[in-house]
Every structure is written in C-alpha cells, then in structure tokens.
Amino acid sequence: MHLAVQDLGVARGGFAVLEGLTFRVEAGTSLILRGPNGIGKTTLLRAIAGLQPPLNGSIDAPEDSIAYAAHSDGIKQALTVRENLEFWAAVFGTGDITGALDAFALQPLAQRPAGALSAGQKRRLGLARLLVSARPIWVLDEPTVSLDVDAVAMFAAAIHAHLETGGVALIATHIDLGLDADILDVARFKARTPISVDDAMEGFF
Amino acid sequence: MKALLIRDLRLAIRAGGGFGLGLAFFLIVTVLVPFGVGPQSALLSEIAPGILWLGALLACLLSLDRILALDWEDGTLDLLACAPLPMEAAVSIKALAHWLTTGLPLVIAAPLFALLLNLPSAGYVPLVLSLLLGTPALSVIGTFGAALTVGIKRGGLLLSLLVLPLYVPTLIYGAEAARRGAQGVEASTPLFMLAGITFGVIALLPFASAAVLRVNIR
Numbered sequence: 439m440h441l442a443v444q445d446l447g448v449a450r451g452g453f454a455v456l457e458g459l460t461f462r463v464e465a466g467t468s469l470i471l472r473g474p475n476g477i478g479k480t481t482l483l484r485a486i487a488g489l490q491p492p493l494n495g496s497i498d499a500p501e502d503s504i505a506y507a508a509h510s511d512g513i514k515q516a517l518t519v520r521e522n523l524e525f526w527a528a529v530f531g532t533g534d535i536t537g538a539l540d541a542f543a544l545q546p547l548a549q550r551p552a553g554a555l556s557a558g559q560k561r562r563l564g565l566a567r568l569l570v571s572a573r574p575i576w577v578l579d580e581p582t583v584s585l586d587v588d589a590v591a592m593f594a595a596a597i598h599a600h601l602e603t604g605g606v607a608l609i610a611t612h613i614d615l616g617l618d619a620d621i622l623d624v625a626r627f628k629a630r631t632p633i634s635v636d637d638a639m640e641g642f643f
Numbered sequence: 644m645k646a647l648l649i650r651d652l653r654l655a656i657r658a659g660g661g662f663g664l665g666l667a668f669f670l671i672v673t674v675l676v677p678f679g680v681g682p683q684s685a686l687l688s689e690i691a692p693g694i695l696w697l698g699a700l701l702a703c704l705l706s707l708d709r710i711l712a713l714d715w716e717d718g719t720l721d722l723l724a725c726a727p728l729p730m731e732a733a734v735s736i737k738a739l740a741h742w743l744t745t746g747l748p749l750v751i752a753a754p755l756f757a758l759l760l761n762l763p764s765a766g767y768v769p770l771v772l773s774l775l776l777g778t779p780a781l782s783v784i785g786t787f788g789a790a791l792t793v794g795i796k797r798g799g800l801l802l803s804l805l806v807l808p809l810y811v812p813t814l815i816y817g818a819e820a821a822r823r824g825a826q827g828v829e830a831s832t833p834l835f836m837l838a839g840i841t842f843g844v845i846a847l848l849p850f851a852s853a854a855v856l857r858v859n860i861r
C-alpha cells in the first residue's frame with residue numbers, strides 16, 4: 439500500500455497552479471502538505487482523490503483505496519448522527535460504526551439530528567466517516583478546522599491508529615498534530631508560467 | 644445502492660424534504676382550473692386529460708433542482724464520487740427516489756383529481772396507465788437536467804429551460820393516450836410510444852447524467 443505522485447501538474451479554474459510535483463508516501467507513514475493560501479493544496483488533493491483530472495503527470499495508488507475529507511462533510515442535517523454514519527458504512531460496505539462513534543466521542547450524540555450539532559461536533563462526525571470507509575489512504579484537506587484541543591487529540595490518535603495498521607495519510611494542515619511525518623512545502627512547485635488551459639486549447643484548434 | 648435509496652426517501656419525508664410539494668401543486672392546478680374555465684362540465688371533461696398531464700409534468704418540474712443541488716452543496720456528491728458506488732448507479736437511484744416521492748404519489752392521486760375535472764369514466768384506466776408509464780421518464784430526464792446545472796447557483800431557471808423541450812415527447816404521447824382513453828378510442832399506440840420513451844431514457848440517460856456530473860464536480 440502506497441501513494442506515489444510523479445511529475446504532477448494541476449490546474450484550477452483553467453489556470454495551472456502546481457507543476458512538477460513528485461513524492462511517495464509508504465504504508466504506515468504520513469505526509470503533511472504546507473503552503474500559503476491559494477497555492478493549490480486543495481486542488482492537488484482533489485486531483486489525487488480522483489475528483490478532477492491532473493494537467494499532466496501520474497498518480498499511482500491502488501484502485502478504490504482513497505478516502506477524501508474536505509471542508510464540507512456531506513452531513514445531512516435532517517438525519518441523526520447514527521443515520522449519517524450508517525449510510526456511509528453501507529455505501530462502503532462496512533457494517534459496524536461503533537468504533538467510529540467511540541473514536542470521536544460521538545456516542546452521547548448518536549441520536550441527535552446532525553443539524554443540531556455545533557461546528558466542531560459536525561467536523562468530528564465528518565472525520566468519523568473516514569473510519570467507517572475502511573479505506574487505507576486518507577486524503578485530508580484542513581481536517582482540524584473548528585476542532586478544539588481535545589478533538590484535535592482524538593483526531594491525532596485516530597491518525598496514529600490508522601498508520602499503525604499500515605494506512606497512509608496525506609494531510610494539508612497548518613497545525614502540529616504531533617505526528618512523525620515528513621513535511622512538503624508545495625510553494626516550491628508553484629507553476630512558473632500560470633498558462634491558461636484555454637490558451638493551450640486554442641492552439642489545439 | 645439500497646442505502647442511498649433509503650437515505651433519499653428518508654430525507655424526502657423528514658422536515659424540509661419537499662415530499663408532497665408536487666402533490667400540493669397538482670392539487671392546486673386541478674382545483675383552480677374549473678374556476679378559471681367556468682362550470683361547463685362538457686368542456687371540462689374534454690380538456691381534463693391534457694390538464695391532468697400538464698399538472699403532473701409541472702409538479703414534477705417543481706422539485707427537480709432538489710435531486711442533486713442539496714447533495715452538491717453539502718459535499719455529498721464529492722464523497723459519493725470517491726465511493727465504490729458507480730456514478731451511473733448513484734444517479735439512477737436518485738432518479739428512482741425522485742419518482743417514488745413525486746411521480747408515484749401523482750399517479751396514485753390522479754384518479755381523485757380526475758374526478759374534480761369530470762373525466763369520463765372510460766378515461767380513468769388509460770390516464771393512470773399513461774402516468775405510470777410516463778412519469779418515470781420525467782424523473783430520469785429531470786435528473787439529467789439537474790446534473791447539467793448542478794454547480795450553478797440558483798440554476799432552476801436554466802434547468803427548466805433545458806428540461807422542458809425534452810419533456811415534450813412524453814407529454815404529447817401521455818396526454819394523447821389519456822385523451823383517447825377518455826373518448827373511448829383504442830389508446831395502445833401512444834401507450835407503447837410512451838413506454839418506448841421511458842425505457843429508452845432509463846437505459847441511456849444515466850450514462851449521460853453520470854458523465855456531466857463528473858465534469859461538473861471538478
């Protein structure tokens with residue numbers, strides 16, 4: 439189990455933002471992405487998760503192995519915490535949600551409608567979804583937004599447990615999670631000529 | 644797939660889900676038309692099949708933008724795209740859920756509303772049959788329109804404009820079958836055409852919907 443990226447370039451809104459990215463994350467390790475706002479961290483993570491095609495280069499990961507979590511958690515306000523998690527457990531074909539509820543201290547909130555949760559509690563529910571997905575590669579975009587100190591500790595513990603079972607984590611974050619992880623500053627890979635993809639297409643026609 | 648269907652049905656029934664919106668609209672149309680046309684029962688029974696079909700179609704149109712827009716806003720579509728469920732299956736299930744919460748209640752309520760419009764007694768079976776065969780096409784075509792406009796803020800206007808011309812064949816054959824039935828004429832030809840349209844769009848459009856959805860979530 440590994441995640442490897444070779445000479446990757448990504449574009450957002452028709453403009454190249456990052457180019458020449460090459461890295462490899464082995465099983466049981468994690469990589470933290472740093473970089474100023476707007477540099478293209480989210481775009482890079484979306485490309486790795488398969489939500490948008492890369493401009494060039496290749497992404498090497500086993501099929502159906504990536505779980506993606508970003509700013510919006512896909513939580514339905516009208517469903518309870520338990521129903522939200524059970525839905526994703528059914529989609530990913532994993533049955534048991536007890537471990538996920540325990541890991542993020544959601545057990546006391548299980549019967550509450552998700553619409554009645556605070557921002558931090560919603561975030562914990564969104565992260566608990568990673569556990570029920572049972573996917574080995576976690577691609578996380580600013581996972582600690584609106585979490586308090588205790589919740590960040592729960593999250594760090596969940597990452598540790600995930601890595602110990604041979605998982606992989608790729609995290610864009612600005613805070614220190616206490617992980618023994620490599621740090622990659624993506625600002626070094628900023629696209630030098632932010633050419634518009636549309637211009638390239640015009641040349642094609 | 645079953646989980647997605649159950650979740651969508653559950654969301655539709657709970658507060659703010661929009662279940663019953665189409666039905667209420669259908670009721671308003673059929674109650675108000677006699678007031679607008681005047682109390683001439685002969686004229687009413689003549690236009691009843693067309694009004695009922697038009698009401699059902701517009702009631703369907705009313706709830707189309709909910710099919711995918713809500714899942715887009717809260718990020719569920721992104722997560723579904725990463726899930727082991729193929730996008731084609733996801734949009735088919737969404738169309739099915741829309742039909743179960745909008746189309747099927749219309750089919751069941753249609754005989755009751757037909758009474759308000761003085762539909763001739765011979766017309767009830769063809770009316771229900773044509774709605775049963777035709778409304779799934781409305782949901783599937785509507786899901787395609789919703790997929791096309793999913794990233795657009797307040798894309799309801801564009802969605803209606805895109806979907807309306809695609810609804811025309813269904814409306815023509817559906818209303819024709821109901822009209823022939825009401826006049827006591829053989830209605831099997833338009834019914835077969837209607838079934839052909841429905842099965843055709845069910846077979847083909849989920850692939851188109853999934854393709855545009857993949858482009859739209861980029």
